Amino acid sequence: MARIYAGANAQLGRSWYDYDNFRIEWSSPDRYEIVDRVGGGKYSEVFGGLDTANSETCIIKVLKPVAAKKINREIKILRNLTGGPNVVALLDVVQDPSSRYHSLIMEYVDNVEWKSLYPILGEVDIKFYTFQLLKALDFVHSRGIMHRDVKPGNVMIDHRHRKLRVIDWGLAEFYHPGTAYHIRVGSRYYKAPELLVGYKLYDYSLDLWSIGCMLASMLFRKEHFFRGSDNNDQLLKIMRVLGSDSFDAYLKTYDIPFETDMEALLHSYPRQPWARFVNAENQQFVTSEALDLLDKLLRYDHQKRLTAREAQAHPYFNLVRLEAASIKGD
Numbered sequence: 416m417a418r419i420y421a422g423a424n425a426q427l428g429r430s431w432y433d434y435d436n437f438r439i440e441w442s443s444p445d446r447y448e449i450v451d452r453v454g455g456g457k458y459s460e461v462f463g464g465l466d467t468a469n470s471e472t473c474i475i476k477v478l479k480p481v482a483a484k485k486i487n488r489e490i491k492i493l494r495n496l497t498g499g500p501n502v503v504a505l506l507d508v509v510q511d512p513s514s515r516y517h518s519l520i521m522e523y524v525d526n527v528e529w530k531s532l533y534p535i536l537g538e539v540d541i542k543f544y545t546f547q548l549l550k551a552l553d554f555v556h557s558r559g560i561m562h563r564d565v566k567p568g569n570v571m572i573d574h575r576h577r578k579l580r581v582i583d584w585g586l587a588e589f590y591h592p593g594t595a596y597h598i599r600v601g602s603r604y605y606k607a608p609e610l611l612v613g614y615k616l617y618d619y620s621l622d623l624w625s626i627g628c629m630l631a632s633m634l635f636r637k638e639h640f641f642r643g644s645d646n647n648d649q650l651l652k653i654m655r656v657l658g659s660d661s662f663d664a665y666l667k668t669y670d671i672p673f674e675t676d677m678e679a680l681l682h683s684y685p686r687q688p689w690a691r692f693v694n695a696e697n698q699q700f701v702t703s704e705a706l707d708l709l710d711k712l713l714r715y716d717h718q719k720r721l722t723a724r725e726a727q728a729h730p731y732f733n734l735v736r737l738e739a740a741s742i743k744g745d
């Protein structure tokens with residue numbers, strides 16, 4: 416059971432979370448022109464586009480037919496969240512009458528690739544962007560939604576304008592207490608322990624693990640902090656840092672049956688102090704406040720992780736809280 420916002424969807428009501436009975440009015444695609452391909456994946460192809468009605472740049476996310484069932488959920492969630500701080504805005508939904516393709520027209524962000532961005536962020540940048548990300552997720556969680564795929568590739572950052580937007584709500588879901596969710600979600604390096612041990616009764620705190628991984632990347636200047644070669648190795652990488660004693664305690668707390676064919680996962684590992692990851696190159700960003708926050712996010716036990724709201728109140732953000740809180744996120 417989530418420690419916070421457990422009743423959000425019950426309070427917001429069925430029309431808020433029931434995405435099955437939800438009729439979508441599709442606009443004509445004629446108004447939008449595809450300019451260039453910016454990316455894509457299993458479920459979609461993503462293009463930079465032009466909205467000819469206002470000559471604005473936009474993003475055109477063309478959904479592959481395989482994603483049909485999930486279209487309703489993604490659109491419902493984007494509609495529910497549009498206007499929230501640092502959530503990418505859904506501008507339009509279009510369907511090409513002749514084709515089966517559906518596309519989402521999204522707000523454009525002049526994104527700087529994570530690979531190039533994380534090595535140039537200064538201490539204030541790290542605080543600022545982490546705070547903005549927490550602000551977005553506290554809003555999203557308060558509206559009863561878990562993102563479930565938080566990772567650098569889904570956090571667009573226009574560094575010139577210090578603009579951050581959380582994107583790709585295709586894996587997001589509504590949180591209902593006591594519901595068992597799929598564990599094949601997220602992206603490996605950012606998967607929380609509950610997903611890796613197959614614990615299905617997870618909640619919003621899933622996203623806070625991923626934020627902890629991103630914070631560790633920025634603080635320690637490492638593109639992906641826990642970089643496993645498969646789900647078992649992912650868990651091993653985590654265990655080598657957090658230790659095996661607290662892992663065993665976690666399994667016990669939630670009565671999680673854990674079998675593995677990976678010998679290494681049965682060994683015992685000491686907990687590594689976070690200071691161990693400080694080196695000459697990153698020591699300028701790493702303060703005791705930063706390590707304290709990180710320690711409170713990267714916990715096996717999801718109920719012990721800070722919530723996004725608690726994390727925003729952490730002293731680590733003292734320098735940026737006033738300034739960042741004032742930006743409405745537009």
Ligand SMILES: CN1CCn2c1nc1c(Br)c(Br)c(Br)c(Br)c12
Nearest residue numbers: 453454461474521522524526582
């Ligand atoms: C793969 N890439 C690169 C940039 N970029 C990509 N996918 C994007 C999506 Br979906 C949105 Br919505 C926005 Br906004 C941007 Br920008 C996106």
Ligand code: NA
Nearest residue numbers: 503582583584
């Ligand atoms: Na998106």
